[in-house]
Amino acid sequence: MELRPLPLSFGSPPGVAPWAFPWALLAAMLVSSPATAAGTAANAEVTWARDVAPLIQAKCQECHRPKGLAPFSLVEYEQVRAWSRSIRREVGRGTMPPWGLDPEVGEWANDPTFTPEERRRLFAWLEGGMPFGDEADLPPPREFHDEWSIGKPDMVFEMPREVTVPAEGVVAYQHFVTELGLDEDLWVQAAEVIPGNRQVVHHVIVFLQPPGGRSSGDGFTNTMLDVYAPGSPPGITPPGVARKIPAGSKLLWQVHYTPTGEEQRDRSKFGIVLADEPPRQILRTATVVDTDFEIPPYASDHRVEAEATIPRDATIYSFTPHMHYRGKSMDFLLVYPDGREELVCSIPDYDFDWQLDYRLKTPLEVPGGTRLRVVAHFDNSRDNPDNPDPSQSVRWGEQTWEEMMMGGIFLSWAEDGEAPAAGD
Numbered sequence: 001m002e003l004r005p006l007p008l009s010f011g012s013p014p015g016v017a018p019w020a021f022p023w024a025l026l027a028a029m030l031v032s033s034p035a036t037a038a039g040t041a042a043n044a045e046v047t048w049a050r051d052v053a054p055l056i057q058a059k060c061q062e063c064h065r066p067k068g069l070a071p072f073s074l075v076e077y078e079q080v081r082a083w084s085r086s087i088r089r090e091v092g093r094g095t096m097p098p099w100g101l102d103p104e105v106g107e108w109a110n111d112p113t114f115t116p117e118e119r120r121r122l123f124a125w126l127e128g129g130m131p132f133g134d135e136a137d138l139p140p141p142r143e144f145h146d147e148w149s150i151g152k153p154d155m156v157f158e159m160p161r162e163v164t165v166p167a168e169g170v171v172a173y174q175h176f177v178t179e180l181g182l183d184e185d186l187w188v189q190a191a192e193v194i195p196g197n198r199q200v201v202h203h204v205i206v207f208l209q210p211p212g213g214r215s216s217g218d219g220f221t222n223t224m225l226d227v228y229a230p231g232s233p234p235g236i237t238p239p240g241v242a243r244k245i246p247a248g249s250k251l252l253w254q255v256h257y258t259p260t261g262e263e264q265r266d267r268s269k270f271g272i273v274l275a276d277e278p279p280r281q282i283l284r285t286a287t288v289v290d291t292d293f294e295i296p297p298y299a300s301d302h303r304v305e306a307e308a309t310i311p312r313d314a315t316i317y318s319f320t321p322h323m324h325y326r327g328k329s330m331d332f333l334l335v336y337p338d339g340r341e342e343l344v345c346s347i348p349d350y351d352f353d354w355q356l357d358y359r360l361k362t363p364l365e366v367p368g369g370t371r372l373r374v375v376a377h378f379d380n381s382r383d384n385p386d387n388p389d390p391s392q393s394v395r396w397g398e399q400t401w402e403e404m405m406m407g408g409i410f411l412s413w414a415e416d417g418e419a420p421a422a423g424d
């Protein structure tokens, strides 16, 4: 396969549906659970209150809470008990919490997986009769502001109107504009889309349209404010980094609905938490895409590769793979100006059900001229249980039975740090 240098793209160039994900430090998810007595002394009784509640809080409640993404809540002791058999199965198989990264590559700030000790602790409890323990040991409940994971938003915007989604058929992407009416710049520390109706909302992307309608022309942009898709964490920026919403900007909504067999209504909303002070760095997004591939019928391991050059010294914060049902794996590699090549993020077993964003524990500083190479593999064979039709040859397209090949990254320019809050 020929290697094609591609411009980094963003926004909605014709025929290119953008898909990159907000950086966020899922601060709460990272609450590391204390290694407890039970973890070290094998014969101590493992209890809910002291040993297991902190684990479930840190690794499951982001989604499993009232009004959360998951279909049931794991907040109360009784709820966790009631789900214990499935929890044992899903955690045992490694399907919950969802993650999917090669553990040998990189260290991740939002890695929700269990350490061996935490796993032993959870299973000791599940197999030891699930004792409650001492109420006094219970950690304070993890706080959520209503349905928001970002805390209480400073501003909330609704889609301009409610949408009626038909029972059947294919619904084209819907686009809406919200006038913000701001007369001063805002610095956004966290942003989150909340779908109005999770049954039909496949994804929502909220873009920023700065005044004049243009952003920086080099493909690196701060215009993607947040994405909602299953499993995608809210856009919370790392310390000292923020997104900028210039005065006079508009919000552009891109909403994708998947009919459910019954007519449904949706009015999604978008909330932001403002930064306390202007940041040192401006968060930008970019996607490396190949829109020109063709996956032959029945091909089980079709390789597609795309590459882009990072033009200036930069700090990379996170990686967001995006493919559809035939997506099998994706690797992100950096090729440094001196020719050295480094695998920085590897998703060996991609799952379309989870649109995750992999945030580096230590952001990567890269010199200008470094190339970002994204290598994807697709499985269009019968052996792929998600494959809607192996007999089709598959090309780029917005709908899920078509394919995408997109590697998103979040980054900032080193030079922004020298000129705080300048430009976009």
Ligand code: HEC
Residues within 6 Å of the ligand: 056, 059, 060, 061, 062, 063, 064, 069, 070, 071, 083, 086, 087, 090, 091, 096, 097, 098, 112, 231, 232, 353
């Ligand atoms: C990123 C969001 C997210 C996180 C984090 C998460 N879950 Fe889930 N979980 C879901 C969603 C959504 C479903 C329903 C869809 C599905 O089954 O795949 C689910 C389903 C489940 C199921 C039911 C599976 C079945 O088919 O019976 C169990 C059990 C479960 N989760 C346990 C956990 C546990 C335990 C944790 C923490 C260790 C956890 N989950 C973390 C989103 C999440």
